[in-house]
Amino acid sequence: MKIADKFAVKNKTDDDAMVPLINVVFLMLVFFMVAGQIRKADPIPVIPPSSINDHKAVTDPNVLIVVGGNKQIYLNDKLVTLEAIKPALESQFKQTQDKEKFWVQIKADGLVPVEILRPIFSEIRASGLTKVSLATQLQREPK
Amino acid sequence: MPLNLSQPKRKTAISLTPLIDVVFILLLFFMLTSSFVPWRTVDAPLAVPSDKTAPLKENDLVVLTLKQNDQMVWVDGVSYSLSDTSWFKKLVIDHENSAFSVNAENGVNLQTLMNLADRLKESGAKTVSIANAFSSKDDK
Known part of the structure; x- marks a missing residue:
């Protein structure tokens, strides 16, 4: 019983620590989805003037x-x-x-x-x- | 007293790891496929062959010729440096209503050509044409 409690507490803290990470990752995801434009890559790399x-x-x-x-x-x-x-x-x-x-x-x-x-x-x-x-x-x- | 109340209700924990996996994959996809630098375009309209019979008057057109990638531009047989801003300003003021046509000899690369067009634009030239640099002499 004691062991189970201990693990329950540990799991909870793990997930809590991950929430800011997910927040940041989601923000980046939204930024790239909105601000970026998906574009076909050139067949060969070209640096225009x-x-x-x-x-x-x-x-x-x-x-x-x-x-x-x-x-x-x-x-x-x-x-x-x-x-x-x-x-x-x-x-x-x-x-x-x-x-x-x-x-x-x-x-x-x-x-x-x-x-x-x-x-x-x-x-x-x-x-x-x-x-x-x-x-x-x-x-x-x-x- | 119901017995089951004494037992605390355990919240079913959903693991966040698979969610983060998916979000990271999405993030990577969007990061790699996005481009934030849209290309700019310079128009180089091609003259229709019939237009060639009625070219601009000689004094309306200033022809600048690039001979090599040495940052020098030739006008009427005299060479000037591309970094000579005051000369460009003077040229544009002297030929206020003229069109500027950029010409290039073999071996001049595109970047040099654009540099010259940029210098003219910076100096206030209204009409700069780079299309002449790409027209072959043997075009019908």
């Missing part, structure tokens, strides 16, 4: 082209060659309902030289699209 530009896109891009530092091109998460961009864009454009708002985002690494991007822009232009944006990240402190 930092810029003071603070313009955010209103809608999600219809097509996302990722250009990595190793000059590989990913179109909507698939590794493509330069020649495959135009047909892919055209088929995407055909499937889209709201053709007015169709836009292409190019997320290129800051170290990618412009001559890698030039043929990509040419392909996009050849497929008849004009709304193209480059992804940048906000520079926290101006140099």
Whole structure:
């Protein structure tokens, strides 16, 4: 009987000590659920150029082209060659309902030289699209 | 006197450990999948081929050319430093109603290009276009 009492008391104190922990964990959980945005990871890690530009896109891009530092091109998460961009864009454009708002985002690494991007822009232009944006990240402190 | 009253009612203790396990897993999931830095976008509208027949007037357009990643910018054959804030301010004041077009030669990387566009914006330039840097010479 005495032993059982002792254990009962011990269990109670254990749970009591855990309550602040759960409080904190719940607070963090709620914070991350509310403040965070779940987003698909890029097919390859890319660090876009930092810029003071603070313009955010209103809608999600219809097509996302990722250009990595190793000059590989990913179109909507698939590794493509330069020649495959135009047909892919055209088929995407055909499937889209709201053709007015169709836009292409190019997320290129800051170290990618412009001559890698030039043929990509040419392909996009050849497929008849004009709304193209480059992804940048906000520079926290101006140099 | 009913006998059962003499026995104290024991609270059924629900263990909190499984709850915390689940909450921790949820927490980890949200921490790892959340992103707090939304990408900003710079528009680089592509000119429709028909527009090319009517370009801007020469004096309305200031063309700045980057030749290498050496933080130097070339205007009319003269090079200036990207950190030369006063020169940028003067350039923008001198060409108040002009559009600024950024050009880049092969080998210049995107970050350098954005730095130049940033300097122009900081100096008060209203229209900065980076699309020219991406247009190939052999475009029809």
